[in-house]
Amino acid sequence: MPAPTRQPSTIRSMLDPELLEHITARRAELDEREEQLARQLAEVRAE
Template sequence: MLDPELVERITARRAELDELEEQLAEQLAEVRAERDELAVAERVLERIARQLAE
């Protein structure tokens, strides 16, 4: 028979990992969004630099 305490610990740990996964997914989404914004800013600056050089 399975040890109820062990099953409870496994269940609790799984819940902790699920929460951590959710937090990491949110952070990853924020990082990707900021990276995309920086890429846009870089393209705009390059365009402005080219226009000023003309």
């Protein structure tokens, strides 16, 4: 009978609530920066 498989530590880490909160906050920062860059690009293209 094969040994039970264990989740890799990376997957266990990704399920950590504190890490998920950090990822969510960082994603929000990146989304905001993306919007800023899109606006700047539109301004440059309009010049």
